[in-house]
Amino acid sequence: RSGEMAKLAQLIDNEVFQAYATYATIVLLKMMLMSLVTAYFRITRKAFVNPEDTASFGKGESAKKYLRTDPDVERVRRGHLNDLENIVPFLGMGLLYALSGPELSTALLHFRIFAGARIVHTFAYLIPLPQPSRGLSWALGYIVTISMAYRVLKTALHL
């Protein structure tokens, strides 16, 4: 099966595909970090949603008071959901775009702007920075994804 492995290796050896793999990994790790930030705020703010999560704080009413929403927790969760809504399209479009044979420099430009925009978006959401910081960083990632979609449809349209 070494022949097949070699074939696969050619995909991962392709520079555009390597760039996609790198930036897809970066944005996914960034998104995964939101889970840890949520957990951090839930624990430090003592704001939980599942009764079984507050059992260690005692029984009955003493634990029940920690079943509450906290503005910081909700803010991180909104940032996490916004990541899902925007990073899922990037992962799908980015893969198809990488397979559509773009120039390496053009591909890198797309991937770098998207990853940078999502990192800025996270800081803008969590600090929070005054608008339009969050809005503009969101829009930048959105436009990059549309640009990749355009190339994929131009290269591969088969309705």
Add this chain to the structure above:
Amino acid sequence: RSGEMAKLAQLIDNEVFQAYATYATIVLLKMMLMSLVTAYFRITRKAFVNPEDTASFGKGESAKKYLRTDPDVERVRRGHLNDLENIVPFLGMGLLYALSGPELSTALLHFRIFAGARIVHTFAYLIPLPQPSRGLSWALGYIVTISMAYRVLKTALHL
């Protein structure tokens, strides 16, 4: 590296894969549109969730009244989340299904029904149409995804 590029080009030149690329792009663009619809309703209904988003309406209490939920905004957000829950499985299963070597006509049937069902689902959710419009369009997309999963497991099962 032109040899590798040629190998990659073979993937995007495959008609089944082209069809996948086309319909994956269509449903992702449709899902991304939900962000714009949410923004449109937030702005026209003046219903925001982040204090920094209402800063342009003035300071203090005058801006605070726009931090509220609106039924139309919540409806679009539910549609967006339903897209995520259903389009993520389609993207994953569709890619594996396309690589499992189905007939082009069968693959196109799957992709077209899924994309059509999700577009109907969006209209059924946003207008809204009376049930069971939304339920049936949801179920149709679900069944198509199960059908692709069945073929992938039949072709590639390796536990």
Add this chain to the structure above:
Amino acid sequence: RSGEMAKLAQLIDNEVFQAYATYATIVLLKMMLMSLVTAYFRITRKAFVNPEDTASFGKGESAKKYLRTDPDVERVRRGHLNDLENIVPFLGMGLLYALSGPELSTALLHFRIFAGARIVHTFAYLIPLPQPSRGLSWALGYIVTISMAYRVLKTALHL
């Protein structure tokens, strides 16, 4: 085009890729099951969110009382969202990891632990099991995904 089809077949014939296809399908089907569990609880608890979903219960006030939240429904929905937050990174990282040429036994270990952890996580969330069952099963899946990300970056880093 049979030559191209053969090339594609080589990807799906690769054992590591077959293992990825199998476990990606399993976790996606498991995630899709959450939609059915949500529908089951919404119907048996009579707890709906869209007015058009309660129309069959009569008109006006008699139907309006079913527009409410139910703790069991909300619990399933949280489990579903947690699946999205964790299975999306697995799908993306797992695909890139499978293409990075790992040993079959190592890859199977990653995929099996992730799928097992997410199945345990679902039971821990829905029953619910006392903590740290849910926390540990979540962490196990998280660590597996990080491990795959590490290998992808080591193999393909191209910033």
